[in-house]
Amino acid sequence: MDLWELSLHEARELLHKGEISSRQLTEVFFQRIEAVEPRIHAFITLTKESALAEADQADDRRRREAAAPPLLGIPLAIKDLISTRGVKTTCGSRILHNYVPPYDATAMVKLRAQGAVFLGKTNMDEFAMGSSTETSHFGISRNPWDLQRVPGGSSGGSAACVAARQCSAALGSDTGGSIRQPAAFCGIVGLKPTYGRVSRYGLVAYASSLDQIGPMTREVRDTAILLEAISGHDPRDSTSAPFPVPPYESEMVRGAAGLRVGIPKEYFVAGMDREVEEAVRNSVETLEQLGMQVSEVSLPHTEYAVATYYLLATAEASSNLARYDGVKYGLRGGGDGDLPTMYMQTRSAGFGIEVKRRIMLGTYALSAGYYDAYYLKAQKVRTLIKEDFDQVFQTVDVIATPTAPMAAFKLGEKIGDPLQMYLSDIFTIPVNLAGLPGLVLPCGFTAAGLPVGLQLIGRPFEETVLLRAGYAFEQATEWHEKPAPV
Amino acid sequence: MKYEAVIGLEVHAQLSTNSKVFCTCSTRFGAPPNSQTCPVCIGMPGALPVLNRKIVEFTIKAALATHCTIAPLSQFARKNYFYPDLPKGYQISQYELPLATRGYLEIDIAGESKQIGIHRIHMEEDAGKLFHGENLGDPRSSYVDLNRCGVPLIEIVSEPEIHSPEEARAYMTKLRDLLRYLEVCDGNMEEGSLRCDANVSLKPVGATELGVKTEVKNMNSFRFVQKALEYEMERQQRLLEQGQTIVQETRLWDSARGITLSMRSKEEAHDYRYFPEPDLVPLVVDPAWIEKIRASLPELPDAKKARFISQYGIPEYDAGILTASKALADYFEGCVRIHPEPKIVGNWIMGELLREMNKDDREIEDCPVTPEHLAELLTLIEEGTISGKMAKEIFTEMYGSRRSPREIVTEKGMAQISDERALDEVISRVISDNPDQVAAYRQGKEKLFGFFVGQIMKATKGQANPQRVSELLRRRLQVQ
Numbered sequence: 001m002d003l004w005e006l007s008l009h010e011a012r013e014l015l016h017k018g019e020i021s022s023r024q025l026t027e028v029f030f031q032r033i034e035a036v037e038p039r040i041h042a043f044i045t046l047t048k049e050s051a052l053a054e055a056d057q058a059d060d061r062r063r064r065e066a067a068a069p070p071l072l073g074i075p076l077a078i079k080d081l082i083s084t085r086g087v088k089t090t091c092g093s094r095i096l097h098n099y100v101p102p103y104d105a106t107a108m109v110k111l112r113a114q115g116a117v118f119l120g121k122t123n124m125d126e127f128a129m130g131s132s133t134e135t136s137h138f139g140i141s142r143n144p145w146d147l148q149r150v151p152g153g154s155s156g157g158s159a160a161c162v163a164a165r166q167c168s169a170a171l172g173s174d175t176g177g178s179i180r181q182p183a184a185f186c187g188i189v190g191l192k193p194t195y196g197r198v199s200r201y202g203l204v205a206y207a208s209s210l211d212q213i214g215p216m217t218r219e220v221r222d223t224a225i226l227l228e229a230i231s232g233h234d235p236r237d238s239t240s241a242p243f244p245v246p247p248y249e250s251e252m253v254r255g256a257a258g259l260r261v262g263i264p265k266e267y268f269v270a271g272m273d274r275e276v277e278e279a280v281r282n283s284v285e286t287l288e289q290l291g292m293q294v295s296e297v298s299l300p301h302t303e304y305a306v307a308t309y310y311l312l313a314t315a316e317a318s319s320n321l322a323r324y325d326g327v328k329y330g331l332r333g334g335g336d337g338d339l340p341t342m343y344m345q346t347r348s349a350g351f352g353i354e355v356k357r358r359i360m361l362g363t364y365a366l367s368a369g370y371y372d373a374y375y376l377k378a379q380k381v382r383t384l385i386k387e388d389f390d391q392v393f394q395t396v397d398v399i400a401t402p403t404a405p406m407a408a409f410k411l412g413e414k415i416g417d418p419l420q421m422y423l424s425d426i427f428t429i430p431v432n433l434a435g436l437p438g439l440v441l442p443c444g445f446t447a448a449g450l451p452v453g454l455q456l457i458g459r460p461f462e463e464t465v466l467l468r469a470g471y472a473f474e475q476a477t478e479w480h481e482k483p484a485p486v
Numbered sequence: 487m488k489y490e491a492v493i494g495l496e497v498h499a500q501l502s503t504n505s506k507v508f509c510t511c512s513t514r515f516g517a518p519p520n521s522q523t524c525p526v527c528i529g530m531p532g533a534l535p536v537l538n539r540k541i542v543e544f545t546i547k548a549a550l551a552t553h554c555t556i557a558p559l560s561q562f563a564r565k566n567y568f569y570p571d572l573p574k575g576y577q578i579s580q581y582e583l584p585l586a587t588r589g590y591l592e593i594d595i596a597g598e599s600k601q602i603g604i605h606r607i608h609m610e611e612d613a614g615k616l617f618h619g620e621n622l623g624d625p626r627s628s629y630v631d632l633n634r635c636g637v638p639l640i641e642i643v644s645e646p647e648i649h650s651p652e653e654a655r656a657y658m659t660k661l662r663d664l665l666r667y668l669e670v671c672d673g674n675m676e677e678g679s680l681r682c683d684a685n686v687s688l689k690p691v692g693a694t695e696l697g698v699k700t701e702v703k704n705m706n707s708f709r710f711v712q713k714a715l716e717y718e719m720e721r722q723q724r725l726l727e728q729g730q731t732i733v734q735e736t737r738l739w740d741s742a743r744g745i746t747l748s749m750r751s752k753e754e755a756h757d758y759r760y761f762p763e764p765d766l767v768p769l770v771v772d773p774a775w776i777e778k779i780r781a782s783l784p785e786l787p788d789a790k791k792a793r794f795i796s797q798y799g800i801p802e803y804d805a806g807i808l809t810a811s812k813a814l815a816d817y818f819e820g821c822v823r824i825h826p827e828p829k830i831v832g833n834w835i836m837g838e839l840l841r842e843m844n845k846d847d848r849e850i851e852d853c854p855v856t857p858e859h860l861a862e863l864l865t866l867i868e869e870g871t872i873s874g875k876m877a878k879e880i881f882t883e884m885y886g887s888r889r890s891p892r893e894i895v896t897e898k899g900m901a902q903i904s905d906e907r908a909l910d911e912v913i914s915r916v917i918s919d920n921p922d923q924v925a926a927y928r929q930g931k932e933k934l935f936g937f938f939v940g941q942i943m944k945a946t947k948g949q950a951n952p953q954r955v956s957e958l959l960r961r962r963l964q965v966q
Contacts, residue, residue, distance in 0.1 A: 083532045096531065103525050105532060204531040208764035237534050238766050316764055319564050322575020323529045327630065336626075343568055366566070366759035375761060 003028040005483070008074055008168040008222035015062065015073050022055040022062075022073025025168075026117050029075045033119070033166045036486050039147055042161035044080045044138045045088050046120040051075065054117040061115055069114035070225050070249075076111065077167040079158050080121040081128055082213060083202035084108055087118075091204050092126040092136040092154075095350025096330045105202020106237065107171060107213050107230040114229055119167050123157030126352045127321065128178050128206040130154050131424045134415045135354040142411070143186060144484035145450055149408040152182030152424075158216045159186035163484045169217040169226055173203055175210045176309050177404070177428025180440040183216055184403035184453025187442045187484065189223050189470070190216045192428075194460045195435035196241035198227075199234030205320040207313035208239075210432040219480055220441060220470045224248035227463060243461055251464045256472035257291030259465065262396035266302035267427055272405035279444030279452040280402045283473070287400060290472050297396060299388040304381050305430040306422055311365045311378035312433075318362030324350060357418065386434040389457075398469050399457040401427050403440045407450035431457055439466040442479035451479070489688040489726065491719050492696055493654055494605075494646035497661060498639050499671040500612065500679040501544045506636035507611050508535030508578065513638070515677070519631035527611075527636035529573035534765050537562075541638045542769065544670040545585050545609050546779050548640060551664055551786055552604050554589030559770050562609075562763035567756050570630050571614040579641075581760040584608035585769065591644075591664070592788060593656040594806075602657050603645030612637040640671075646685065646696075651715035658682060658711050663787050667812045675707050682711055687732070688722045697722075698732040702746055704739045714739035718746050790815055798828035807836055813850040820857030825864045834860060838878065842885050854888045855881070863891040870951065871895065872902060904951040909942075909958050912950065916941045917962060927963055938963070 003025055006014065014020045030048055037043065058073030078084060081091050083101040085108070090096045104112065111118075125135040133141045133156025141156045143149040144164040151160040155172030159182035162170050172179040174192035183190025191214045198213045205211060215226035231245040263284055268277055288294045326332035326346030333345030351359070365374035392399060404424050414421040431438040436457055443454035454473070458466045474480055506513055509526035525533035549556055563581035589604035614632040622629050642661065648654050662680055665671040672679050687699035700722070705714045717739075722732055736755075737746040785793070787809050794805040794815070809815045814835070821831045839860070843853060863881060866872045872880065872895060883894050903909055916938060917924055927934040942955050 083530075089531070091531070099531070101525075101530065101532070103530070103533075200532075201534050202532040205765075236536060238536050239534075239764075315761060319566050319576050319759070319761070322566060322568065323531070323573060325568060325570070325575060327570045328528060328573055329530070339570065363759065366761055368757045368759075371759075371761070 002032075004032040004165045006168070007218040008225060009219065011074060011168050012070055012225070016068065018062075022058040022075075022117060023052065025073065026051055026055040026075050026119070029119055029167055032164075036144070036164050036166060039142060039486060040144055040160050040164050040166070041139055041141050042122055042151075042157040042164065042166060043077070043120045044090055044092070044123050044136075044157070047087055047118055050087075051117050051119050054115075058115045058117060069229075071111060071229055072115035073117060074168045075117040075119050077119050077122050077158060077161050077170040078108070079124055079155050079170070079172050081124060081173050081204045081206075082107060082171060083204065084118070084121065087121065089121065089204065090138065091128075092124040092138060093350065093352070093355070094137040094331060095324045095346070097137065099330045101202070103202065105213075106199035106234045108202065110230050110232075122155070122161055122170060125154035125156070125178075126355050127204070127317070128154040128173060128175055128211075129317070129354050129358050131177070131181055131421050132409070132411075132415065133157060133182075134411065135352055137352060140411060143408045144486040145187060146408065146448070147486070149410055149450070150185065150413075152185030152404075152408060154178040154182075155190075155216060156182045159183055159188055159190070162186070162188045162216050162218060164486050165483065169215060169222050171213055171226075171230070172216045173211055173213050174428075174432065174438075175206050175313060176432050177425040179214045179216055180428045180438055180453070180455060181404050181425060183440045184451065184455075185408035187451025187453075187479070187482070188216060188218060189220055189442070189480070190214065190440045191223050191227060191463065191466070192431065192438045193227060193231065193463060194241070194437045195432075196239055197437070197461065197463065198230050199232070199237040199240045201234055201236040205316075207316040208320060209316060210309075210313060212432075220439075220467060220474045221249060221252065223439070224252045224467050224471075241461065246464050248464060248467055252467040252471045254468055256287075256469045259292045259398055259469055260396040261287050261292045261294045261469070262297035262392050262399045263294060264297050264299045264302065264392070264399060264401060266299050267401040269405060269426070272402065273407060273446070275446040276402055276405065276407055276452050279446075280400075280454055283443040283454045283477075284400055286473060286476055287469070290476055292398075292469065294400075295396065297392045297399065299385075299392060299399075299430065301381065301384045301388050302430055305385055305433060306426055308378045308381045308385065308433060309425075309429045310361065310422060311374050312382060314358040314362030315365045315375050316362065318359045318366065321351075321355065321359055326350075354418070382433050385430050389430075389434045389436060393459050397458070397462075397465055401455045401457065403427060403453035403455040407446045407448075407452055427455060431455075436460060437463045437466055439463075439470050441470050441474060443473075443477070444479060445482075449485075487727075488691045489723055490691045491649055491651075491715070492646045492687050492689060492699075493648035493650075493715060494685040495644045495648060495654060495657060496683045496685070497642045497644075497658070498681040499548070499642065499665055499673075501541060501638040501640060501670055502672050502679075503538065503540045503544065503638055505538060505540075507538050507541050507609065507638035508636055511636065517633055519629070520633060522633045523635065527573075528632045529575075535578060535763075537766060537769065538638065541609055542585070542771065543779060544638075544668075545607060545640050546771070546776060547668045547670050547783060548642070548665060549586030549589065549607050550776070550780050550783060551668055552589040552591055552607070552642070554586035554604055554607055556586050556771055556776055557583060558773070559583065559768050560585045561768045562766045563760045564763050565610075566759045569613070570628065571616050571632075571635075573614065573632060573635060577611060577613065578763055578766070579610035580608035582762075583768075585771070591657060591660055593653065593660050595653055595656050600653070602647050602653070605643040605645050607640055607642050610639050610641060611635070612639050651712040651719070654684065654715050655708055655712040658708055660787075662708075663810055667784055667786055669784075669812075678706065681706065684711070684715060684718075686715060686718050686722070688719065688726060697726075698734050700732065700734065700746075701736045702739055703736060703749070706741075710739060710741050713741075713744065714746060717744060721746065784812060794818075798822065798832075800828050800832050804832045804836065808832060811850060817850055817853070817857050821861045821864075824858060824861035825868075827864065827868075830864060831861070834864065838881050842882075854886070855884050859884055859890050866891055866895065870902065870904060876902070899949070902951040903946050903949050904954050906954070906958065909950060909954055910962075912942050912945050913955075913959055913962050916945065924963065935959070935963075
């Protein structure tokens with residue numbers, strides 16, 4: 001067995017026993033990256049030199065300290081939307097092509113404190129706006145299961161590099177499905193934590209009221225370990241929750257029998273991929289066999305979620321992206337022109353078409369005379385969607401759904417049709433609007449060998465329940481064991 | 487037709503906290519450009535604001551002092567516009583749910599007291615500062631200093647209940663005094679820690695419908711507020727009398743030319759696309775906290791003035807002047823505590839002290855004469871150690887050197903000579919030096935009394951206590 005085949009927790013065991021060093025593990029991952037990266041293109045930036053130094057430090061620290069933190073010496077990949085001190089953070093955009101943050105995101109601070117090793121920054125849709133990683137300024141990433149297909153998005157680089165075994169695990173971010181949909185497309189585990197569970201400080205904002213950082217891993221246990229490391233209240237983020245962090249890994253193994261699982265009828269829509277639906281329905285049977293009580297539930301406002309999302313997320317984005325004006329950092333256009341020329345040329349040249357589309361949409365939704373009809377109404381619908389979930393969670397503990405209506409689609413297939421692209425997030429968006437945690441894990445394959453992901457949705461701050469159900473499911477199935485053929 | 491003005495004022499007050507509103511950077515004025523900045527206040531990607539509790543406390547103080555209602559739940563909002571001094575491309579402000587609403591300020595105008603309604607008070611962050619030009623590196627470039635980004639401001643919006651430039655000035659002065667009393671703003675208009683914009687319109691006297699308004703900006707002194715409004719009213723009146731219409735626009739006060747100039751029309755006005763700030767949770771204010779702040783409020787100007795009149799028996803006019811600032815009122819009370827003659831203390835403060843201070847453009851906070859020293863000076867007069875005339879000289883010396891009056895009196899030997907033995911000695915010498923004049927006096931030439939006094943004063947360099955001299959001399963000249 002090659003070391004790159006180890007999942008995070010397996011690597012942790014071997015490091016702990018002293019059978020391997022972080023240096024060895026890190027070198028192996030760089031060999032793996034060299035081998036597959038030309039085909040996958042999961043990374044925007046690789047930081048081999050600093051990674052090896054971090055690995056050496058981790059090995060030193062392990063010799064000195066009796067109780068090593070779980071992530072000591074574990075090689076990770078970080079989505080390029082998360083600020084990394086001294087390492088370029090481009091957000092997949094030309095406008096930040098040369099931007100080097102002077103500070104670390106809180107999640108990074110926590111990972112560094114544990115002594116994790118950072119291999120590089122992963123590719124993504126520009127400013128996380130996309131579902132295929134095709135809107136990146138730095139080129140597309142490919143799905144390790146089929147190089148002609150997208151890895152999903154926006155955290156496509158993170159998903160692809162976990163699936164292609166180029167790192168132990170990765171961090172992604174999720175605003176409307178950006179961790180979960182690529183996790184499903186690439187056959188890995190991904191978790192979008194409850195809004196407020198993980199600090200957003202240093203996560204470059206797309207839509208502030210929806211964004212969350214989360215783990216993308218090979219197995220459920222890895223997700224529990226990583227989640228435990230990055231969660232917790234942060235005085236630098238007013239929207240982070242002042243709740244203690246449960247010991248996710250030890251809670252996870254408590255079993256899932258007796259959990260009540262709801263299957264929302266609105267999530268099995270006409271036109272969805274038959275094979276995806278079948279895989280999910282079969283998985284639901286597995287949950288039942290594991291002692292969970294399955295019942296049909298209803299989330300009646302589901303059909304409005306995508307429209308709601310594309311008003312609120314774009315409204316926030318139009319404001320969040322105003323700071324990219326050429327004055328302080330990143331690209332500056334306009335040379336000798338006046339101020340409006342500088343703004344216009346900077347932003348015209350710096351942003352790609354999807355980002356511009358969303359800025360325009362959001363600006364429109366917030367404009368005088370339209371605010372009530374669009375932004376305000378969307379906020380009201382958001383409340384209704386949240387109330388749907390509140391209602392259902394009175395009678396069930398977990399909601400199980402497909403992650404996306406289809407498996408990974410072909411490169412170029414939807415990029416010309418924004419509406420089709422937006423619909424690939426139809427099952428993940430409501431979870432962000434309601435601020436809930438969502439766990440995605442492998443639950444089958446299509447005939448063509450493409451992975452299918454099961455989404456488990458929980459009550460706010462009940463990641464533990466999702467991990468218990470997910471872990472039980474994973475123990476009972478073998479979907480996660482099949483490696484991508486790359 | 488006779489017109490009356492309808493004026494509403496929007497006042498921005500910079501809160502005098504040590505750190506900024508959403509980060510821990512210093513608010514100190516005059517630091518090197520961009521030295522007091524961090525990822526939060528210069529809008530680095532991913533940085534997030536966290537509300538400084540002190541800002542809320544200061545705003546609540548201002549709100550309570552203006553009789554506002556404090557909202558149990560208020561919210562920050564983003565005001566979106568592009569400008570290089572605004573690094574995030576939006577200003578964090580409050581919009582639909584401000585912290586405080588519906589209060590009032592009482593002003594005195596021509597001896598009458600009048601309430602001006604306060605529409606709302608909200609918190610927001612300041613922007614940076616742009617420099618263009620000549621003295622900088624590249625004369626064709628603009629430079630930006632972001633030190634001021636995130637400095638806390640409150641905006642105090644009055645109701646349109648001000649009807650003359652004098653009222654506007656009185657409102658501004660009163661508001662400044664109040665904010666300084668609360669120690670939440672230093673109130674300096676010239677330096678921009680207090681800024682004022684005005685909405686002005688005219689309507690026929692008695693009419694209920696409001697006229698078209700203009701917004702006047704850039705009035706950076708109390709005098710300019712009055713002048714600019716006077717000008718703007720005249721301008722509008724002239725147009726109306728000529729049958730023209732007023733254009734709704736923003737106008738800038740040009741203090742050098744004494745006129746207002748059009749800056750932008752209504753059509754060019756920004757659409758700020760306000761929406762609730764998603765990076766900050768709604769602000770919930772605990773009623774117990776409000777009460778705690780209320781209990782900590784200092785005695786405010788109106789209450790203090792009333793107390794000065796009743797407690798010290800000084801005229802209303804004097805009380806008004808002495809309570810205009812908390813520091814001055816404290817100064818007065820500091821003096822009276824040692825020298826309990828309120829009227830005399832008040833006269834000296836309003837006379838000598840304020841005259842010197844105004845000459846130097848000094849604030850009472852850095853007055854070179856301490857209340858203790860002034861009280862000591864007045865005690866020296868009362869004891870008869872010095873005359874009133876000498877006191878004025880000594881005061882000038884005290885103001886210049888910051889020394890105590892006793893010290894000056896001793897050093898310069900300026901004390902009056904009232905001691906009988908000392909005076910007797912001088913008198914004896916003068917008598918023995920001028921036998922002819924003594925004889926003449928004793929023979930009835932009483933006019934010579936003045937001559938002897940003059941000689942004695944000369945011999946004592948004017949320090950002899952004239953009253954004592956006259957008593958002793960008369961006695962000695964009679965004695966044979």
